[in-house]
Amino acid sequence: MLSVNGCINAQSRLNTSVKPNVVFIIVDDLGPVDPGCYGGNKHKLPTPNIDRMAAEGMLFTQAYSGCCVCAPARSVLMTGKHMGHTTVRGNLGGISLLAEDVTVAEVLKNGNYKVGGFGKWGIAAIGTPGVPEKHGFDEFFGYYHQIHAHNYWTDYLWHNSRKVELKGPKGSKQRYTHHVIFERAKKFIRDNKHQPFFCYCPWTPPHGSWHIPDDDPTMAELKDKPWPKNAKVYAAMVAMVDRHLGEIFDLLKELEIDDNTVVFFCSDNGGYPAFGNFFGSNGPYRGQKTNLYEGGIRIPLIARWPGRIAAGSESDLLWYFADVMPTLADLTGTTEFMPDDIDGLSTVPTLTGRSDKQEKHEFxxxxxxxxxxxxxxxxxxxxxxxxxxxxxxxxxxxxxxxxxxxxxxxxxxxxxxxxxxxxxxxxxxxxxxxxxxxxxxxxxxxxxxxxxxxxx
Ligand SMILES: [Ca+2]
Missing domain, CATH: 3.30.1120.10 (Arylsulfatase, C-terminal domain)
Structure with a gap:
């Protein structure tokens, strides 16, 4: 592995470059050691695209979510405020951001970024002031209430609070939601390739309930494994998000914006020991999703930006979701739009090889x-x-x-x-x-x- 200081002159280029695009992919309940580049779980699920991203970017060995479950973690990520200050503290799913909350999407939007979100919002119910299109998103497509997100075969999703019926093949209403959400995310990237954009992708897989279409190619490879059925589905969902991560990079290259796009990939909380802890997704860490031992809050987190973030680098910087807003604002030159009372710090010095300039959390x-x-x-x-x-x-x-x-x-x-x-x-x-x-x-x-x- 190269040292984090191996990325020379990143800052001078940072100051003169055009505004980079940001793609932030946050998958749901993937355990901290599930990806191969984090050591892999008991069954060593293949994650070639996540591993390649780490080989081409920076892998964080001590990254944390904002919380140990979905909704509050998203609230911390969006507001830059830790769990003692952010608005959504509980996980019932209907507690909503307040009108006065300022999100990272609003910060980048105020800096003339086009902002899209595709996946599980989880921090507002329909009809409340917390919906994403009132918090900086030009468009948000997916689930709003996270209980709704526990169904991959629902017959509707939301687009800027407008109900979208899901039309499936042969006239059926249903489609596998993640496939629809993923297509919308790719369309957003295509449509905005000529201007700075922020594409927020809080994808729901591999969260339960565990479902994947039988004809998804990942299931074909796993169907003969002597594993519990839902374990096979979980593994297929991990493989699917890994494949989709690879497709995002393929798209950025096809559109010739790969060098000017910072991509983050992480999970939203620690792993859940499903199927009798079949996969051991939390590795050596105690605890699990829903509690604050390390197994509940540790996450895989990788950042990639060709030429700016040193390929194959690793950092043990302590950072968590409160740092996402200042980091993205720093990357995009939009810090002037941040609220004064956030709890996060920018991690850009570390990302760009100037870890000696990195401000650290006291706690x-x-x-x-x-x-x-x-x-x-x-x-x-x-x-x-x-x-x-x-x-x-x-x-x-x-x-x-x-x-x-x-x-x-x-x-x-x-x-x-x-x-x-x-x-x-x-x-x-x-x-x-x-x-x-x-x-x-x-x-x-x-x-x-x-x-x-x-x-x-
Ligand atoms: Ca989660």
Whole structure:
């Protein structure tokens, strides 16, 4: 691997170049070690396009989501505010961004970017002020409420809050939603190749419910595996998003905008140990999606920008979804439109080989309260989880009324050896940060969810 400093003169070129396009692909519930370039899971699912992207770009070894589940993670990503400050804290699906929230899409839109989103919004129900077309998107196509997104065979999706019936082959109404969403994303890139664009792709696969069309080429390769049926479908969904990532790069090359497009690829939270933890998608990390141990918040994250981000480079910078807004604003020259009260930092110095100039977080902060009852729209009582990362230290508790645990992640990546009793001063310092960073969100009433399977 090349050093991160191997990308010479990136900054001087950054200042004089035309505005780069940004494609931000965030897949759903892919575990932190699922991609081959992160070591691979127990069954070493092939991910050739993700691996090639890492070989051509920068792989982050300590990247984190904004939260351990879908909706709040998206809220952090969009607002640049960590979980103690962002608007959407819960995962029931109908809590919405507020009119006054400023998103990364709005920041880039104000800088004359064309902005499209294709996939699962997850942070507003239809008819609320939080819908994407009121937050900087020229167009958004896909699911708005994330309960709706648990159905890959729904007969409608939304386009700027207008219902779009899905017409399938032979006059049937249904089509596999991700295929439709992917086609729209590619069309957006084609249509905007002559102007700076931001294409946000929060793709739903490989999130459950696990479905893929029988005729998708990835299923043909897996159908004879002696695996549980849904495990085969999960593997096929991973292969499908990997193939689609490759198709995005093919398209950028065909349109001759590959060199001027920064592509990010990541997951939205840690893996879910489905099918009896068949794949071991969280590798050595403790915990899973829905909790704040490392397995709930660690993500694969790769960035690629030919000639600007050193090929085959790797960085252990600690960064998370709050950093996406300042990073994209910095890349696109739109920082003047950012709100003053965000929690993120630009990672562009690291991306462009100037890690000596990289501003570092004093701490990273997460919180989350799990859903208590999906039917009654309630959250777990005293269920506020909190976690703080400060250098090598990780402070975490999974309930409000239990003591904090402390781990030294430089020696104990599996969070097995609680050192809280040995280092009370560090616990006190980090617990004070946790207390200070938690602010109460603006109360909202959860609207009724659309039809769809209630999920984690
Ligand atoms: Ca997710």
């Amino acid at each position: 990273l902060y997460w919180e989350y309260t799990r859903v208590g009852n999906w039917q009654k729209y309630t959250y777990e009582k005293n269920g506020l989880q909190q976690a703080v990362r400060m250098g090598k230290w990780k402070l975490v508790r999974l309930k409000q009324n239990v003591p904090f645990e402390l781990y030294d992640l430089s020696k104990d990546i599996g969070e097995k050896n609680d050192l809280a009793a040995m280092y009370p001063a560090i616990v006190n310092k980090m617990a004070t940060i946790a207390k200070q960073q938690h602010q109460e969100p603006v109360p909202q009433t959860e609207p009724p969810a659309p039809n769809g399977k209630r999920f984690i």
